[in-house]
Amino acid sequence: xxxxxxxxxxxCPEGISYSFACIRNGKRLLGYDNENHGSGASNHHxxxxxxxxxxxxxxxxxLCEDFANDLDKIRRGTIK
Numbered sequence: 466x467x468x469x470x471x472x473x474x475x476x477c478p479e480g481i482s483y484s485f486a487c488i489r490n491g492k493r494l495l496g497y498d499n500e501n502h503g504s505g506a507s508n509h510h511x512x513x514x515x516x517x518x519x520x521x522x523x524x525x526x527x528l529c530e531d532f533a534n535d536l537d538k539i540r541r542g543t544i545k
Contacts, residue, residue, distance in 0.1 A: 466532070468525055476501060476508060481525055485532045486512075487539070494539055497532050511535070513544060 468483040477499065486496040496512035497520060509522040513535075522528060538544040 466529075468528070479522065479524075483525070483528065485528075487536055495532070495535055495544075497528065 466483075466485045468481060468485075470480055471477050471482045473480040482499060484496070484498040484500065487494045492514075493512055494514060498510070498512075499508045499522065501508050509520045511518050511520045520531075535544060
């Protein structure tokens with residue numbers, strides 16, 4: 466998990482850049498980031514295995530909670 470303050474810009478209007486990932490056996494199970502990968506996804510998005518899903522960023526505290534909640538769902542098998 467990495468998050469750091471950056472000067473606000475058009476690509477990071479909130480002034481935060483982040484990249485959270487859960488990797489098992491060399492494969493990403495879950496990732497949250499606000500890097501624009503040119504995939505058409507919004508800057509704020511999450512990777513659930515091979516899918517990219519938009520993420521509604523509120524603030525860094527909710528981001529940490531949402532990531533932890535999704536990790537728990539993966540452990541329980543409710544997100545596949």
